[in-house]
Amino acid sequence: MEAVSASNGAAEPTRRYEISPVDYFAQIRRCRRINEAQSENFAVVGAYHSHPRGEPEPSETDTAQAFRDFVFLIVGLGGTAGGMQIAAYALHDDRLTPVPLTVVE
Numbered sequence: 001m002e003a004v005s006a007s008n009g010a011a012e013p014t015r016r017y018e019i020s021p022v023d024y025f026a027q028i029r030r031c032r033r034i035n036e037a038q039s040e041n042f043a044v045v046g047a048y049h050s051h052p053r054g055e056p057e058p059s060e061t062d063t064a065q066a067f068r069d070f071v072f073l074i075v076g077l078g079g080t081a082g083g084m085q086i087a088a089y090a091l092h093d094d095r096l097t098p099v100p101l102t103v104v105e
Helices: 021-040 060-065
Strands: 045-049 072-077 085-092 095-101
Touching: 021 045
Parallel strands: 045 072
Antiparallel strands: 072 085, 085 095
């Protein structure tokens, strides 16, 4: 498992984050190459982004752009609790619902 950075393809990159389609499809192709070469089972399973001034709660934009079978990890950096908070969500019935996170060392 690894996190791979992707460039911001949003029209207003200082206000929004959208995974660059070029980067997204490049990672899908990379996983396929690894799977073929090593008989592994790699896949792109989700994406992450931050809310620099807020909680790790999905925004209306996050929900509108979400799609099924994908985990959306949101890092909140400006919440009322202070510090960094991380939450994960998946799309169910047109809503982003929380996904439990487990830290494994």
